[in-house]
Amino acid sequence: MWSTDPSIKDIEQLDDSYKTISCDVLIVGAGGAGLRAAIECFERGTNALVVCKSLMGKAHTVMAEGGIAASLGNVDPQDSWQVHFSDTMVEGQFLSNWRIAEIFAKEAPDRVYELEYYGALFDRTNEGKIMQRPFGAHSYRRLCYIGDRTGLELIRTLEDQILARNIPYMDEVEITCIFRDSSGTSVSGCLGINIRSGELLLFQCKAVILATGGCGKVYHVTSNSWESTGDGIALACRAGAELMDMEMIQFHPTGMIYPAGVRGMLITEAVRGEGGILTNVKGERFMEKYDPKRLELSARDVVARSIYTEIVEGRGTPNGAVYLDIRHRGAEYIKNKLPSMYYQFLEFAGVDISKEKMEVAPTVHYQMGGIRVDPETCETNIQGLYAAGEVACGLHGANRLGGNSLSDILVFGRRAGIAASAKVKDSPAQQIPDESIRAEIGRILAPFKSTENVNPFALKEKIADVMWKYVGIVRNEQDLRQGLTEIGIIRLDSKKVQAKGPRAFNQSWIDSMAVWNMVLDCEAIIRSALERKESRGAHTRSDYPKKDDDNWKVNVVTKCEQGMMVQKIVPVPKMPEEYEKLINREESLSWKKNVK
Numbered sequence: 001m002w003s004t005d006p007s008i009k010d011i012e013q014l015d016d017s018y019k020t021i022s023c024d025v026l027i028v029g030a031g032g033a034g035l036r037a038a039i040e041c042f043e044r045g046t047n048a049l050v051v052c053k054s055l056m057g058k059a060h061t062v063m064a065e066g067g068i069a070a071s072l073g074n075v076d077p078q079d080s081w082q083v084h085f086s087d088t089m090v091e092g093q094f095l096s097n098w099r100i101a102e103i104f105a106k107e108a109p110d111r112v113y114e115l116e117y118y119g120a121l122f123d124r125t126n127e128g129k130i131m132q133r134p135f136g137a138h139s140y141r142r143l144c145y146i147g148d149r150t151g152l153e154l155i156r157t158l159e160d161q162i163l164a165r166n167i168p169y170m171d172e173v174e175i176t177c178i179f180r181d182s183s184g185t186s187v188s189g190c191l192g193i194n195i196r197s198g199e200l201l202l203f204q205c206k207a208v209i210l211a212t213g214g215c216g217k218v219y220h221v222t223s224n225s226w227e228s229t230g231d232g233i234a235l236a237c238r239a240g241a242e243l244m245d246m247e248m249i250q251f252h253p254t255g256m257i258y259p260a261g262v263r264g265m266l267i268t269e270a271v272r273g274e275g276g277i278l279t280n281v282k283g284e285r286f287m288e289k290y291d292p293k294r295l296e297l298s299a300r301d302v303v304a305r306s307i308y309t310e311i312v313e314g315r316g317t318p319n320g321a322v323y324l325d326i327r328h329r330g331a332e333y334i335k336n337k338l339p340s341m342y343y344q345f346l347e348f349a350g351v352d353i354s355k356e357k358m359e360v361a362p363t364v365h366y367q368m369g370g371i372r373v374d375p376e377t378c379e380t381n382i383q384g385l386y387a388a389g390e391v392a393c394g395l396h397g398a399n400r401l402g403g404n405s406l407s408d409i410l411v412f413g414r415r416a417g418i419a420a421s422a423k424v425k426d427s428p429a430q431q432i433p434d435e436s437i438r439a440e441i442g443r444i445l446a447p448f449k450s451t452e453n454v455n456p457f458a459l460k461e462k463i464a465d466v467m468w469k470y471v472g473i474v475r476n477e478q479d480l481r482q483g484l485t486e487i488g489i490i491r492l493d494s495k496k497v498q499a500k501g502p503r504a505f506n507q508s509w510i511d512s513m514a515v516w517n518m519v520l521d522c523e524a525i526i527r528s529a530l531e532r533k534e535s536r537g538a539h540t541r542s543d544y545p546k547k548d549d550d551n552w553k554v555n556v557v558t559k560c561e562q563g564m565m566v567q568k569i570v571p572v573p574k575m576p577e578e579y580e581k582l583i584n585r586e587e588s589l590s591w592k593k594n595v596k
């Protein structure tokens with residue numbers, strides 16, 4: 001915790017002094033993944049410190065609505081980890097790492113019960129068990145939930161545990177760089193900024209767990225919070241870590257469409273889970289055409305593409321949307337099961353969803369790609385650098401199932417905590433090369449020296465427009481190349497960004513760093529999208545409309561080498577035969593026939 005909360009200091013803009021803080025494990029991020037990692041480190045006696053760029057208790061995870069997926073079998077006793085594993089692999093279109101999916105499916109129920117033990121108040125069945133609801137492409141009712149405020153309860157519960165254990169944390173601290181030792185193989189520390197005072201902070205540590213969430217803010221229309229600027233991906237990539245499947249960006253089928261200020265805001269899949277029906281402007285229930293078996297509860301990529309098709313083929317509403325209708329459930333049921341949705345529409349759009357239909361369209365929601373990690377430990381190819389949660393890659397393949405993220409962040413947050421604790425035990429601290437510290441300080445203070453008057457906020461907007469226009473739900477070579485060119489121009493401009501005024505709470509300075517991270521993320525997304533010459537899951541190419549299992553059942557790995565982004569194709573790890581049998585269940589196959 002901020003033991004002595006520094007008052008806002010009068011720091012000279014170009015003052016390059018820094019304060020040194022030492023710990024064994026630095027956890028970057030206080031969402032579900034970071035907090036669960038911190039609890040694990042504490043339980044193992046590890047000297048860990050949590051830092052986050054927003055306030056403690058405010059991480060993006062609080063926005064999660066619909067629920068957390070785990071095969072408890074409370075409502076459908078036939079459910080099991082094997083079916084959850086199979087659903088995850090099938091809907092990930094076989095790009096997921098099977099071992100990550102196996103660990104996930106096996107450990108998710110324990111993480112839910114643990115959350116309950118920590119104090120989370122789940123909705124209940126009549127027998128008093130944790131309630132579970134249906135969600136898209138899950139074979140059984142599997143999502144444990146707290147109304148439509150599951151993420152809020154998750155963070156509240158974990159935060160209580162952090163406070164009860166007195167685990168140290170520093171909020172409003174932005175990490176800008178991960179340092180390696182002089183040999184370049186191991187992590188040695190990080191540089192950060194105290195946003196409140198503008199002070200520079202050098203963290204000396206033996207391990208870093210990145211739990212920085214996703215990069216949805218690189219798109220114009222997104223459900224994500226302001227924090228999701230993909231910092232962790234850029235930090236890791238600059239430090240030499242490998243990224244994977246960056247082209248896989250999930251478009252959630254149902255985002256709000258108006259008023260403009262809330263465009264992209266999520267309408268949870270729980271609305272469809274509770275019986276919501278999608279219709280076009282002609283009143284047709286169009287999912288009957290695209291997935292007659294699963295209808296509105298088909299996989300997210302399928303529903304998002306179906307809505308997109310209805311809109312571009314002229315069957316959308318005048319606002320460029322389709323309708324989502326839950327009125328048949330009645331006002332009391334809606335207010336009880338979907339309270340946030342009820343008030344969200346009433347307050348922002350003046351729509352009473354118990355009486356009127358909602359207008360919805362796809363919105364950027366989640367990054368399936370991210371930092372490539374070891375399945376058991378979450379360690380990257382850089383020793384001592386770990387990644388867990390949305391920033392990491394390997395579980396969701398080409399399409400994440402709703403609810404699988406909240407269990408992902410708990411399962412792998414814990415595992416990262418275990419592995420990092422083991423790593424730092426008895427291992428010596430590595431030196432941070434002085435020239436690396438000086439170079440990073442020079443880089444981050446550059447906006448105060450700039451006289452070019454380039455506004456970083458305007459660049460953020462430009463990035464989001466370019467990505468929405470050229471790297472959207474349906475892509476093609478020409479658009480992607482144009483997007484890459486425009487991002488390249490923004491990258492050049494980003495070198496000239498200017499920050500004026502004092503360093504404390506300097507939004508232009510914070511935006512400058514976001515822009516540098518975002519352009520790196522976008523380049524990785526576009527280059528990977530160009531590389532994958534097929535359509536699979538969330539990645540749809542109009543010039544390669546078919547899924548190509550013979551050539552593209554592979555992962556696209558991206559790395560920065562000497563300032564250049566390079567890519568390689570690696571085969572997806574081969575699943576053991578007994579797991580192949582699990583996957584080839586009759587119902588999985590019949591879904592695949594219907595849907596793909």
Ligand SMILES: Cc1cc2nc3c(=O)[nH]c(=O)nc-3n(C[C@H](O)[C@H](O)[C@H](O)COP(=O)(O)OP(=O)(O)OC[C@H]3O[C@@H](n4cnc5c(N)ncnc54)[C@H](O)[C@@H]3O)c2cc1C
Pocket residue numbers: 028029030031032033034051052053054058059060061062063064065066067068069150151173174175176211212213214223224225227231232266365366388389390391402403404405406407409
């Ligand atoms: C509206 C909405 C609803 C959702 N509903 C569900 C759902 O019902 N079920 C489900 O499974 N998933 C859901 N998701 C997805 C899920 O919420 C996220 O994937 C998940 O919470 C990510 O958790 P995380 O711990 O990886 O990261 P986050 O919760 O995003 O936390 C990231 C942390 O990193 C910090 N950070 C970032 N960059 C830096 C930096 N440079 N320096 C310091 N700190 C930094 C942030 O401040 C924050 O504390 C939803 C997402 C949205 C947007």
